[in-house]
Amino acid sequence: xTTRISDLPTLRAxxxxxxxxxxxxxxxxxxxxxxxxxxxxxxxHPARGALAVGDxxxxxxxxxxxxxxxxxxxxxxxxxxxxxxxxILEDLLLLGALEGKVVMGSMNRGGIAGAAFEMDDRxxxxxxxxxxxxxxxxxxxxxxxxxxxxxxxxxxxxTARAIDAMAERELPTFVEPFLSRRIDxxxxxxxxxxxxTRSVAIASGLGxxxxxxWLKLPVTDDPDAMARVCETSTLPTVLLGGDIGTTVQAQxxxxxxxxxxxxxxxxxxxxxxxSLLYPADGDVAAAVDTAVGLL
Numbered sequence: 527x528t529t530r531i532s533d534l535p536t537l538r539a540x541x542x543x544x545x546x547x548x549x550x551x552x553x554x555x556x557x558x559x560x561x562x563x564x565x566x567x568x569x570x571h572p573a574r575g576a577l578a579v580g581d582x583x584x585x586x587x588x589x590x591x592x593x594x595x596x597x598x599x600x601x602x603x604x605x606x607x608x609x610x611x612x613x614i615l616e617d618l619l620l621l622g623a624l625e626g627k628v629v630m631g632s633m634n635r636g637g638i639a640g641a642a643f644e645m646d647d648r649x650x651x652x653x654x655x656x657x658x659x660x661x662x663x664x665x666x667x668x669x670x671x672x673x674x675x676x677x678x679x680x681x682x683x684x685t686a687r688a689i690d691a692m693a694e695r696e697l698p699t700f701v702e703p704f705l706s707r708r709i710d711x712x713x714x715x716x717x718x719x720x721x722x723t724r725s726v727a728i729a730s731g732l733g734x735x736x737x738x739x740w741l742k743l744p745v746t747d748d749p750d751a752m753a754r755v756c757e758t759s760t761l762p763t764v765l766l767g768g769d770i771g772t773t774v775q776a777q778x779x780x781x782x783x784x785x786x787x788x789x790x791x792x793x794x795x796x797x798x799x800x801s802l803l804y805p806a807d808g809d810v811a812a813a814v815d816t817a818v819g820l821l
Contacts, residue, residue: 682728
């Protein structure tokens with residue numbers, strides 16, 4: 527019998543073992559398909575307390591609405607998989623939405639948005655052993671480095687050890703690096719070409735091996751500089767979406783930036799969340815299809 531979103535609370539309460547059972551029988555696929563490109567939907571924002579989309583401060587707080595959007599996105603042709611935390615991935619497992627998809631577990635969610643300890647980004651999400659046990663396909667971690675915040679050192683060290691533990695299990699780790707700093711108390715990521723270049727150099731050298739390390743990079747403020755940025759490493763790379771604004775014009779501008787960067791030899795795809803799940807015009811399917819078309 528097909529599980530509906532409305533069935534999830536009862537199923538979780540009465541049959542918690544259903545999550546492990548669904549993970550054990552899930553049909554898997556290679557990370558990269560025949561075309562060598564990846565289109566991943568990101569939905570790991572809520573666990574960091576980042577619920578806003580544009581000026582809607584709690585847009586991602588409605589779990590039923592979020593799941594409906596993610597399930598729709600995953601159903602579109604050319605979408606390879608999803609990145610999320612355990613609560614969301616387990617809902618999707620129970621719904622049968624992850625069959626034949628790439629499943630990427632979000633690993634460090636301890637740097638809660640707006641917290642004083644935001645840069646000390648502890649690994650409060652998936653552990654490497656969890657990803658292996660559940661037969662998932664990859665992990666993702668966020669690496670924000672603030673030269674003025676000692677918490678970044680903890681994040682660097684734990685990131686390196688997570689990369690090691692994932693590599694021991696032959697599991698890819700997608701590292702999302704930024705140089706960041708606080709402006710008026712809020713953490714801001716520096717998207718200048720020089721800053722992104724430096725973040726790539728730092729991230730690429732973490733751990734005892736880089737054999738299973740991927741990079742998840744933003745497009746720089748100057749899109750034409752991405753070619754130089756990507757020359758910093760030979761590691762395979764995907765582009766992230768980020769906060770691209772709330773208008774159709776801003777979304778179209780983001781598509782054009784992604785289009786240019788996707789032509790680079792180390793870039794293999796997109797990992798995009800809010801801009802596709804909550805597009806300016808409300809049409810999730812059209813936004814996803816447009817992004818897939820860029821590949």
